[in-house]
Amino acid sequence: MTSSTPNLVRPPRATGTAAADRPARERWAALLVFLLPMAVAMTWVLPSIGHRQLWRDEHCTWWASSIGYPDLGFLIEHIDVVFTPFYASMHVWIALVGTSPTALRLPEGLAMAASAGLLGLIGRQLFTRRAGLLAGLLFALVPTVTRYGQEARPYAFAVLFSLLATFLLLRALERPTLRIWTLYALAVSLTGLSHLVALSVVAAHGVAVLRARRGGHHFVHWAFGCAVVMGTSALLPMVAKGSGQAGQIAWNEASLLDVATYPRDLFGSWFAGAVVMGLGVVGLLMAGHKAVMPAVWAALPPALTFLTSDRLHLFLPRYLLFTIPAWLLLAAAGADRCAEGLIRLRWMGRRGRAAGWVLVTGAVAGFAFQVFPAVATARQDLPGEPDxxxxxxxxxxxxxxxxxxxxxxxxxxxxxxxxxxxxxxxxxxxxxxxxxxxxxxxxxxxxxxxxxxxxxxxxxxxxxxxxxxxxxxxxxxxxxxxxxxxxxxxxxxxxxxxxxxxxxxxx
Known part of the structure; x- marks a missing residue:
């Protein structure tokens, strides 16, 4: 009798404890998915960040961010008006930190590190914790992440803010509040201010909103529409002025050869491009409706910029850097599904979960080993640049x-x-x-x-x-x-x- 009483009392206690501990475990898991990719990105991007010489575009950043504000205003009347927010921000930054290569590039390096963490959270929310962690870690290792994380230009911020906008949209679809939608509108505005091409990520957001509306969220499209209008209204003067300066990039004539080399140029190596895009196709086929938003995010911007390249001249891999996270989300989802299939064939239960994490670790280590030469090249002076x-x-x-x-x-x-x-x-x-x-x-x-x-x-x-x-x-x-x-x-x-x-x- 005495031994049976505890058996009647313990189950409710255990169940209650587990329920109470679940939110705490989820918070710790989210923190891990954010911090681990960010830490890896910092260890790959920040070392030797000031070693490579500035190249001509970075000299433009230094010049525009060093002259007085009246002179900057006169400059953007003629050229680079779309970079005005970046130059104005860098003006404040260099006044505080200085103009060494390290000082000029540090904000971009930190932006790439934060992007890796945000991508992990997005992958966790869209797919699984393991897929999110894999996407964030792979992002940290992509050669062009190091390349543009070590460049004093706004492309790293375009990646960061497009990811922030995507994360906030997913949160708004999950728990819609005025605060979240307001933050989303601000993130949309920051995305466009960092680089106008990155604003095309909103089209992928529209796909997610459409699916949410079909799922029973009847007013979500109104909230989304209002947030996008509010977020883009601040960009209209810059867009109007920038359309008259399109001739400054008229040299960029896209061809079919540029399309053929797009995977290498976007990811920094043929290996990285082939692996990520190949797994991305697998993820698109296996992840179902959850893969639609990242698929649109990955494919629509390059398609639009190429089709309009004869007039807008915007088909450049560095302008499309913000699509790398979308490919990695698809690739991580594909790799996660493949790993899950292998696990089910051999293991079950706790051993299966442990095997899944071992497979993720092995995949990241193998990818890092293969792309390291390209990352090392990305840290060197650009080919053809004078000394x-x-x-x-x-x-x-x-x-x-x-x-x-x-x-x-x-x-x-x-x-x-x-x-x-x-x-x-x-x-x-x-x-x-x-x-x-x-x-x-x-x-x-x-x-x-x-x-x-x-x-x-x-x-x-x-x-x-x-x-x-x-x-x-x-x-x-x-x-x-x-x-x-x-x-x-x-x-x-x-x-x-x-x-x-x-x-x-x-x-």
Whole structure:
């Protein structure tokens, strides 16, 4: 009798305890799914973040974020109005932290790390905890995540805010409140402000809302519509102004070859692209209706940008970086379903669950091993970019008071060397007639009569990006004036760049 009484009392206690502990366990599980991918992303993206030289687009970020706000306003009247929020934010950031490569890129690296965690939570909410963790971990290892997490451009923020908007939408569909829908509207606005192309993720959100409405949420489409209108209304002036500046990327002519190399360019290696997209197709076939939203997210933006590329010129893998999470959600769902099938064939119960986590760990480790060379390449200087840092060191070491400097090339040498020689006295730009601030552009206007501007200078540094230091880009009359008034006394050849020291023939 005494032994039977506890048996009658314990089950309710155990059941009640389990029910009470379930929310706590779910919170800890969600925290793990967020923090573990974020930690892995930080260990892959943040090391050596300042090692690679800035390239020409990053020089634009530094320049636009360093000039005064009135000059920035004049600049965006002519170019890059769609990057205004990014430049304004970076203006505040560099005022606090500085302009070193590490300082300029740190916000992007942290944005990519946070994106990995958010992707884990989205995968957990859409599919399973294991699928979410797998998606977040794989995202952290993708070579282009490291590449653009180490670049002072807004693409990492486009990824972050598109993920944040997606996460908030799923929360709103699960527990709709005015607060969640308001935060979703704000996230939509931030997505468009980071990069307009990323705003196409809203089309995938519309698919999820349509399914929710069919499932009995009768007013969800009104809440969604209001939130999208509120979120995009702040973007209308920027869109209107940006449509008139589309010509600045008219050089981007998409072709079928670009489509063929899209998987490699989007993910940073053929292996990563093939594995993720291949598993993504499996996930699309096996995950049912839950795969529809990420499928639209992954496929619609590249399709639209390619079909309109002759007019909008937006089919660029870096513009479509925000679609990588969608592919990874599908891939993780496919891998999770495959693992589940293998488990059911061999194991059951606790051993089966443990085997599933072992399979996930093995998949992540194998993926990391295969893509590591591509990640290492992503941390190196970009192919074809001149060695401006080396040129800056040469000029710094050899300059004297009164030295001047001239530029010959098509790679924004003036802006790049201004960055490398920042923070102190530097040779006078003797050919510059109007500064970039005065003309509202990234380049300057040069002298109409070069001989007059060169007169009176005893030593000049010439930075040339033509490989042999030839004057193939410099205006003929400028090259003639240089040859007539100066002679070369020193030549230093660097990667895709030549530095020459010239002395006046009248010395």
């Amino acid at each position: 401006y840092a080396g040129a800056g060191r040469i000029v710094r070491a050899g300059e004297r008071p009164g030295d001047g400097i001239v530029y010959d090339g098509e790679f924004s040498e003036r802006k790049a060397m201004s960055y490398e020689l920042r923070g102190g006295a530097r040779p006078k730009d003797v050919l510059m007639r109007l500064t970039p601030q005065e003309i509202g552009w990234y380049s300057a206007a040069e002298c109409d009569v070069p001989a007059d501007c060169l007169a009176g200078h005893r030593r000049l540094w010439r930075v040339s990006t033509p490989a042999g230091g030839a004057h193939s880009v410099m205006r003929a009359r400028t090259a003639a004036a240089l040859a007539q008034q100066f002679r070369v006394v020193r030549t230093e050849r660097l990667r895709h760049l030549t530095v020459e020291l010239l002395e006046s023939r009248g010395r």
